[in-house]
Amino acid sequence: MSAWSFITSDHGDGFPIAPIVSLPKFEQSEELEFILDFSSLLIMFQLGKGQTLTYLNKPFIVSQYIIDYLRSELEKAQFEKASQLAFLPQVDHVIPIYHAEGWQNRRAEEVQQLLDWIKTNCRPDYAPERLEWERNQKAEEQPLFSDKEKLKSSFLDTMLLANRPNRVLISDDMIWYKSSFDQHIVSITSEYFLRTTKNEIFQSSLWLKLVRLNFRGLTLTGDQVYQCFSNNKLLISNTNDFRKSQFSVEARYNPNTRNIITISIFLKNLYADNLKFDYKRQISRDFLLGTLKGVPLNYIEQLKSLIKTGFKFLPLEKEAVCEDIELVLSIIHNSNK
Secondary structure, three states: HHHHHHHOOOOOEEOOOHHHHHOOOOOOOOOOEEEOOOHHHHHHHHHHHOOOOOOOEEEEEEEEEHHHHHHHHHHHHHOOOOEEEEEEEOOOOOOEEOOOOOOOHHHHHHHHHHHHHHHHEEEEEEOOHHHHHHHOOOOOOOOOOHHHHHHHHHHHHHHHOOOOOOEEEOOOOHHHHHHOOOOOEOOOOOHHHHHOOOHHHHHHHHHHHHHHEEEEOOOOOOOHHHHHOOOOOOOOOOOOOOHHHOOOOOOOOOOOHHHHHHHHOOOOHHHHOOHHHHHHHHHHHHHHHHOOOOOOOHHHHHHHHHHHHHOOOOOOHHHHHHHHHHHEEEEEEEOOO
């Protein structure tokens, strides 16, 4: 939980998710059930405070191993001596995390709140198939399911629970989308689930909460990106809503070709603003520099066409944006040499 909190904070490197364009479609039905893994459980808990996010008021299904793991974490937080320093392993380095005084009590309180949320919104389950796996396992092999490795065991148990008819796994863990697990498992992200089943509250507030949680790869409209910019027009930093939303429009996180529409609408909204013209050009160039990197040239031609159409009655602004596109493409080209 500490690692998840750090990654989704202003201090982390963001939480990349699989973009909706790459996910399978699913048909909604009364028989459908949704499984949560640890990653989606944490986000549903964060977003579900004060509102119901379950599908057709049916509880989410959660592996009993996850609940057992959280109970063991609660015991640690309540009874073990608190350490002021923890370490978050990365691919090529380790990030030290310094805890403020009293963090252990806050951690225990948060874990207890999560367990209470599970009790109200989820149904615990074990996959009986795991017994057969255990029987077929060789004695010298590391056990697949162990009470000593509850979080690891929950991953396999969740996979088995999801591998049933009329079940969909909700996960924001990229491992499900980069690895070739059982093809019968339908996996979707929390964003896709909420956009599909809770679209009204998603469009009104939840999408912005995901942006603020540093999710990267979200499917955003130009109006939403502009709303993020409007929240603080004069402070542009990696920790504000606008910069966080921009990550989701960049090709490295979201290769959706429709992002060129998002870019063109944002620029039109930007130039309709009453900010100083030079400042708008600065924002435009910085935005294009991030969002055009890695985009195929044929899509950039489509973007130019959209700009010419959208800025038909704004000739000065149209000329400025077209110049900025060429400038940014030149910068990107030179940086790749």
